[in-house]
Amino acid sequence: MDTQHPQNQQDPAHPDAARPVLEGPDIARVLTRIAHEIVERAKGADDVVLLGIPTRGVFLAERLAVKLEEITGRKTPVGSLDITMYRDDLRMKPARALGRTEIPGDGIDGRLVVLVDDVLFSGRTIRAALDALGDIGRPRAVQLAVLVDRGHRELPIRADYVGKNLPTSLRETVKVQLAEEDGRDAVLLGVKQTAPAGEQ
Amino acid sequence: MSKILIRGAKVLGGDVQDVLIDGETIAAVGSGLDAGDATVVDAEGQILLPGLVDLHTHLREPGREDSETVLTGTQAAARGGFTSVFAMANTFPVADTAGVVEQVWRLGKESGYCDVQPIGAVTVGLEGKKLSELGAMHDSAAGVTVFSDDGKCVDDAVIMRRALEYVKAFGGVVAQHAQEPRLTEGAQMNEGVVSAELGLGGWPAVAEESIIARDVLLAEHVGSRVHICHLSTAGSVEIVRWAKSRGIDVTAEVTPHHLLLTDELVRSYNPVYKVNPPLRTEKDVMALREALADGTIDIVATDHAPHPHEDKDCEWAAAAMGMVGLETALSVVQHTMVETGLLDWAGVADRMSHKPAEIGRATGHGRPVSAGEPANLTLVDPAYRGEVNPAGFASRSRNTPYEGRELPGRITHTFLRGRATVVDGKLA
Amino acid sequence: MMRHLISAADLTRDDAVLVLDTAEEMARVSDRPIKKLPALRGRTICNLFFEDSTRTRISFEAAEKRLSADVINFAAKGSSVSKGESLKDTAQTLEAMGVDAVVIRHSASGAPYRLATSGWIDAPVINAGDGTHQHPTQALLDAFTMRRRLVGKDALGQDLAGKRITLVGDVLHSRVARSNVDLLHTLGAEVTLVAPPTLLPVGVEHWTCDVSYDLDAVLPKSDAVMMLRVQRERMNAAFFPTEREYSRRYGLDGDRMAKMPEHGIVMHPGPMVRGMEITAEVADSDRCTVVEQVANGVHTRMAVLYLLLGGNEPAVSHARPTDSENK
Numbered sequence: 045m046d047t048q049h050p051q052n053q054q055d056p057a058h059p060d061a062a063r064p065v066l067e068g069p070d071i072a073r074v075l076t077r078i079a080h081e082i083v084e085r086a087k088g089a090d091d092v093v094l095l096g097i098p099t100r101g102v103f104l105a106e107r108l109a110v111k112l113e114e115i116t117g118r119k120t121p122v123g124s125l126d127i128t129m130y131r132d133d134l135r136m137k138p139a140r141a142l143g144r145t146e147i148p149g150d151g152i153d154g155r156l157v158v159l160v161d162d163v164l165f166s167g168r169t170i171r172a173a174l175d176a177l178g179d180i181g182r183p184r185a186v187q188l189a190v191l192v193d194r195g196h197r198e199l200p201i202r203a204d205y206v207g208k209n210l211p212t213s214l215r216e217t218v219k220v221q222l223a224e225e226d227g228r229d230a231v232l233l234g235v236k237q238t239a240p241a242g243e244q
Numbered sequence: 245m246s247k248i249l250i251r252g253a254k255v256l257g258g259d260v261q262d263v264l265i266d267g268e269t270i271a272a273v274g275s276g277l278d279a280g281d282a283t284v285v286d287a288e289g290q291i292l293l294p295g296l297v298d299l300h301t302h303l304r305e306p307g308r309e310d311s312e313t314v315l316t317g318t319q320a321a322a323r324g325g326f327t328s329v330f331a332m333a334n335t336f337p338v339a340d341t342a343g344v345v346e347q348v349w350r351l352g353k354e355s356g357y358c359d360v361q362p363i364g365a366v367t368v369g370l371e372g373k374k375l376s377e378l379g380a381m382h383d384s385a386a387g388v389t390v391f392s393d394d395g396k397c398v399d400d401a402v403i404m405r406r407a408l409e410y411v412k413a414f415g416g417v418v419a420q421h422a423q424e425p426r427l428t429e430g431a432q433m434n435e436g437v438v439s440a441e442l443g444l445g446g447w448p449a450v451a452e453e454s455i456i457a458r459d460v461l462l463a464e465h466v467g468s469r470v471h472i473c474h475l476s477t478a479g480s481v482e483i484v485r486w487a488k489s490r491g492i493d494v495t496a497e498v499t500p501h502h503l504l505l506t507d508e509l510v511r512s513y514n515p516v517y518k519v520n521p522p523l524r525t526e527k528d529v530m531a532l533r534e535a536l537a538d539g540t541i542d543i544v545a546t547d548h549a550p551h552p553h554e555d556k557d558c559e560w561a562a563a564a565m566g567m568v569g570l571e572t573a574l575s576v577v578q579h580t581m582v583e584t585g586l587l588d589w590a591g592v593a594d595r596m597s598h599k600p601a602e603i604g605r606a607t608g609h610g611r612p613v614s615a616g617e618p619a620n621l622t623l624v625d626p627a628y629r630g631e632v633n634p635a636g637f638a639s640r641s642r643n644t645p646y647e648g649r650e651l652p653g654r655i656t657h658t659f660l661r662g663r664a665t666v667v668d669g670k671l672a
Numbered sequence: 673m674m675r676h677l678i679s680a681a682d683l684t685r686d687d688a689v690l691v692l693d694t695a696e697e698m699a700r701v702s703d704r705p706i707k708k709l710p711a712l713r714g715r716t717i718c719n720l721f722f723e724d725s726t727r728t729r730i731s732f733e734a735a736e737k738r739l740s741a742d743v744i745n746f747a748a749k750g751s752s753v754s755k756g757e758s759l760k761d762t763a764q765t766l767e768a769m770g771v772d773a774v775v776i777r778h779s780a781s782g783a784p785y786r787l788a789t790s791g792w793i794d795a796p797v798i799n800a801g802d803g804t805h806q807h808p809t810q811a812l813l814d815a816f817t818m819r820r821r822l823v824g825k826d827a828l829g830q831d832l833a834g835k836r837i838t839l840v841g842d843v844l845h846s847r848v849a850r851s852n853v854d855l856l857h858t859l860g861a862e863v864t865l866v867a868p869p870t871l872l873p874v875g876v877e878h879w880t881c882d883v884s885y886d887l888d889a890v891l892p893k894s895d896a897v898m899m900l901r902v903q904r905e906r907m908n909a910a911f912f913p914t915e916r917e918y919s920r921r922y923g924l925d926g927d928r929m930a931k932m933p934e935h936g937i938v939m940h941p942g943p944m945v946r947g948m949e950i951t952a953e954v955a956d957s958d959r960c961t962v963v964e965q966v967a968n969g970v971h972t973r974m975a976v977l978y979l980l981l982g983g984n985e986p987a988v989s990h991a992r993p994t995d996s997e998n999k
Contacts, residue, residue: 129710129739134711135983138984138985138987139986141690141693141987142697142978143697144697145700175710179704179708180704
């Protein structure tokens with residue numbers, strides 16, 4: 045289109061200019077490590093249920109399930125948990141389309157649920173996920189696995205399994221790309237184009 | 245009474261003339277008239293018309309003084325340029341006896357803003373069953389010549405025939421509200437594409453046309469004249485045109501709103517557009533304009549129908565039917581007929597003054613603007629442009645469909661037998 | 673989406689698909705032990721019913737409660753048209769009590785539109801059926817039922833392109849028919865109305881559908897047949913000669929149903945007049961979706977309520993879930 049301005053692509057703040065901090069092989073490696081940690085800490089992982097938080101958390105959970113099966117030889121139930129309606133900022137934006145909640149057939153009662161998400165930031169998503177879980181059943185325990193922990197927690201929440209701790213400033217953005225959704229695997233660190241005063 | 249000199253008005257939109265009023269009559273018409281001791285009204289650029297005559301007004305008194313009284317209704321009429329209005333009979337009690345029509349007539353006399361000629365009900369209580377004492381109403385002080393059950397149709401063919409025949413004895417005329425009742429049970433708006441979509445009960449054109457067809461044939465058969473109220477469809481125009489071509493003594497009126505508005509407006513479900521007969525389609529509007537221009541439709545009548553706010557500030561089905569029209573009538577006619585080139589000002593004088601006075605036998609109204617005639621006159625500033633603001637109405641009701649709409653023209657002065665009822669657009 | 677839901681014609685294709693997709697997610701909640709979501713916690717919704725309709729009222733109430741809204745039921749039976757002022761007064765009274773949304777059922781066509789546009793109240797208005805005008809949530813639940821049965825249970829993002837839907841019966845007095853014609857057209861379906869000519873409105877030729885007087889000719893080409901309720905009093909108003917003749921020409925019995933394609937379904941907005949418009953054999957068959965429609969009504973209404981009231985403004989139909997915000 046003739047309306048596109050080429051200078052946009054040279055803008056350092058443009059997401060395309062973001063710097064990759066993890067590439068495809070790194071992501072595969074950290075997922076393998078997390079899978080081993082789960083097996084180790086869950087003593088064989090025979091009661092683990094992986095629940096990914098849409099969208100990218102679901103793909104990560106599915107990848108972890110594959111890795112767990114490679115390690116244990118057993119299928120690990122994997123599902124998804126949409127937290128949209130449990131968000132504490134629901135009323136601050138237009139109503140959002142819902143993601144999919146797919147609980148594996150045997151449910152979560154008495155199981156060890158491992159929540160899986162791409163980025164851990166304020167912790168509010170995980171708080172919402174814990175509320176959502178409460179409406180679905182009563183797990184034996186809940187753990188959290190994330191690909192990236194970028195800090196800046198606003199709630200007393202921490203991850204049990206972290207792919208990479210990534211110290212960031214609030215002016216930076218962390219963007220996870222996964223082949224299933226984005227066509228490639230990467231974790232990108234960029235700079236916000238305009239940082240609202242409230243986030244300084 | 246003092247003298248008034250109207251200086252420099254275009255009489256009937258034609259030559260610029262001075263008009264001298266002396267007492268109740270026009271003393272002289274000419275150029276360069278000497279003002280002498282007369283009060284001078286500078287009318288440069290304005291149109292001088294004979295005082296308008298409305299053959300179809302609802303003044304609501306007696307019975308619904310919350311929506312209009314004879315006083316407020318005639319004030320509204322004066323502001324609209326009218327010097328004579330015919331007050332419809334559907335009051336409470338119904339104007340079906342000499343007593344009621346005399347009461348309305350007397351209230352009109354007392355108001356002093358506009359002559360009020362009561363219309364008598366054709367049938368007792370507007371029920372369509374038994375003729376009212378038509379002769380007694382004619383012989384009363386009110387001297388009723390126009391009879392109508394308006395709001396309801398005289399649907400019984402025998403009653404209609406008898407009424408048409410009976411009023412011949414004293415030169416009366418029956419004004420028919422043409423609405424076949426069975427075809428319009430539960431009717432809420434024009435039946436057509438829009439009603440189908442909106443799910444509102446349809447008021448089909450044929451319910452009007454079938455009654456008009458019947459009544460012109462009845463009039464022909466018994467040799468009477470008949471007047472058709474508020475024509476609203478292209479089909480009605482065709483029937484009246486055919487009847488006139490056969491020599492049937494039929495006259496017809498159209499309201500300003502049917503010359504401008506269509507049923508598309510009902511999509512808003514705003515009951516300000518709810519009226520009977522209903523707003524029709526663009527095709528009907530164009531046919532009505534053409535018919536008014538070529539004389540098939542004889543006159544414009546307002547069907548001024550005031551309703552209190554609460555009767556319109558509700559859901560469509562619950563709302564009353566009708567619109568106020570006296571204070572916007574001439575503007576709508578200027579907009580739809582004059583500015584479209586369909587009618588000149590002389591034509592407006594004919595359709596809004598001369599002809600209605602003739603149909604209703606309103607003596608002293610609808611006369612030429614010439615020396616010796618009663619000084620019933622109105623001055624229009626045709627260059628004026630402004631949004632309709634119901635807050636400024638003299639009418640007690642505000643149910644106008646034109647609120648906020650820009651319409652041309654403004655009545656600056658109205659004279660009733662030489663006395664100014666409106667000066668500079670304000671009641672005198 | 674718009675702030676109010678007044679007419680199915682107001683929905684774009686993307687809006688409608690978003691509602692159906694959201695309804696799929698809502699449907700999954702009803703399989704859970706706790707059939708409740710917190711989305712409308714602290715919001716008060718008033719069900720303002722000027723016309724009796726236990727089914728629709730209960731369906732909305734269930735949907736509201738599953739989304740954790742506070743519910744006020746207001747039934748103003750038979751007061752509507754005789755006392756026109758009551759709609760305005762009632763609505764303003766409710767708003768003064770802090771109602772966040774009004775679900776309205778009214779016998780007067782246009783009453784919800786009037787309520788939403790007259791400036792009487794600020795709250796969003798959801799039309800639960802007005803006169804012979806519109807019943808948009810019914811059309812949405814019907815479309816949801818059709819998509820599940822004819823396209824697939826999890827046909828997210830899909831519409832009803834090319835599906836042939838036949839509506840049979842009293843179209844003239846049916847808000848369900850009007851809403852369905854609008855919505856099904858938007859979703860790409862081909863709609864045919866079948867009725868005696870007396871029960872079709874003047875002007876129907878301008879609708880986005882075909883019209884036929886011959887049910888038998890249309891059935892073999894129908895993926896879904898929706899039977900509309902015919903009120904017995906219509907017979908007295910000479911819309912058709914006798915109940916028997918109506919049934920013979922426009923009723924659905926087993927023999928007629930057999931003319932439909934194998935996959936074809938029979939729908940009915942309820943309540944059914946068994947015998948007249950639909951025989952017991954058809955009503956109780958596997959192809960008849962009446963009970964499913966009731967269940968789907970709750971899911972669909974949850975979706976509508978969530979999308980209109982779940983945020984600080986209605987959903988934008990193109991919005992997809994994002995995970996970059998406020999982790």
